Amino acid sequence: MRNLLAIYGRTLTAIICLMVLFWVLAMILVPQIAMLHNSLWWTEKSGDAAAVTLRIDALYNDIGVLELDLAAAGDDEKAKITAEIESKRSEIAELESKEVSARRVYGFANYTRMSALHFGIFVKTMFFSALVTVLALIVCYPIAFAAAQVFTGEKAALLMLGLVVPYAINELLRIYAWLMILDYQGVINSALAWMGLVDFSKGTAIPFLQSPGAVFAAMIYAYILFMVFPIYNTLETLDRNQLDAARDLGAATARIHWRVAIPHAKPGIAVGCIMTFMLSAGSYSVPQIMTRGQGGDWFSQLIYRQFFDANNWNIGAAYAFTLLVACLVFIFLVMRMFGVGIREIAR
């Protein structure tokens, strides 16, 4: 702190500290705490309270109808309708004052009430996200190694260009490409029909989009490159002489990777795994596009529904917090597994 003060003086140091404080508190920590807090309470309504809510809704409907009447009514009826609207308004005001006093109850019920169906969806989401991560790691390691160590100069630059372009193209459009491929009348079914394996007129084409495999396929495609770049970044710093030395000493290719390259790439592998898993588990875009609201839900869609369809923010917050904890556990496990710290992870 003294260092900062000595160079930038009191005012600038204060501004820097205040900005970081705002970022940490108002943007990172307190919003998460607010979400956690929301997940720990719910409003309890007795049978009466539910009836009150229904009655209020009915009254609002009546007023809407009366207002339409009012616009169409003649002068003699206007006064009568206006009076009726007024009386309904006052009844609403009275009922709403009662409704506000619905009891707020604290507890863990938002978590424990998760139905077996929803828990199954949670498990499915976690399972496929882990599978995406493992597959991406296996597929991407050779690519990252080739880009970082095998090719040089023009070839390496071209390879990087080929990786950057699909990486930078919008996520939704990349997923959309797979929708077109796996759609009922999409590329694969059309190819199968052309080969005479399926027949659209007989309805024997394969409904890919109804299986979770479609979401899985699009997820791999959407997030696979998030595995390549972190591994590439660490492998690029590996001195090629180390690989040559290992080879000269007679180590087989597999052994060179296992004993030299992979240990060096550990932080990159850890970051790649964390990013891929986190993006897959928290992806709303992939299931939303691939299921188009018709296939089975994924966990992110359940959260969205709680917030914007069911309008139950408390359960939505509980589900969101569950997802956050799952990701934290994954990050912790990966850090333990690869023996890397947070400093090495986010560079």
Place this chain on the structure above:
Amino acid sequence: MSTAAAIGRTPVGKISASGRKWSELLLGAYLVLFFVYLFAPLLVMSLAAFNTYPQPSITQWQGWTLKWFGALADDQRILAGLVNSVLIGLGVIAAAIPLGLAGALLLTRVEGRYNGILYGVLVSPILTPGIILGISTLVFWRNFGVAGGLLLAGTAQATFIASYSMLMFMARLQRQDRTLEEAALDLGASPWLLFRRVTLPFLMPTIATAAVIGFLQSIENYNTTVFAIGGDWTLVTEIGSRFRFGLTPVINAIGVIFVILTIIGAIAWTILRQRE
């Protein structure tokens, strides 16, 4: 001893030479396959933008057309979404760059006991699922009566885009020659002058890079935005909602434009990197 080593090495060298040729061939084939996997779907998506057939398809081909690009130019919701995206993007840069810079200055210039924790907290938005950032921002600001919209979407995005810019600033600051600042102080420069004339010019290239990357991240963001956008929409959330209702090759036309812009941008980026 040396002859023994030479004798021992020759056959190994021979085997590995032919073995390397094979493994290079195998690697080449693998790379070709991987790039087909990466680009073929994008080709399918782009091609459908030029098909007359009103559903996005390349298998029901009814002739070439450019009409979907015309329809795109007339699509008011998409154009309004683009304007919203640019507005949010500019706002996010304005917030995220100063925040990221402040965080980087604090972390590189202060050797405190809690540095590790602060670092962990400041990079945590990168490791948090995007939907969580959107939700927590939405839930938090509701307490102050702020509903979902452009402002909250920008706030939620700035939370993690600031983390990315902070990492870029930290990398740059670690290469800074501190004696320059000390010399300026010795010559009697005020802290403001020092910051404006020494620190900022040194950071300028990083500020530019961070601004471009932050702007692109903001425009492309979907998962965070969709939770915090409320009744408003951006280009990307509008594309997202078209998959439920009214999916036409107009979306593919947007795709073609994105692909072309990305290729141009990536080539420019590669050339710039080569020059460095």
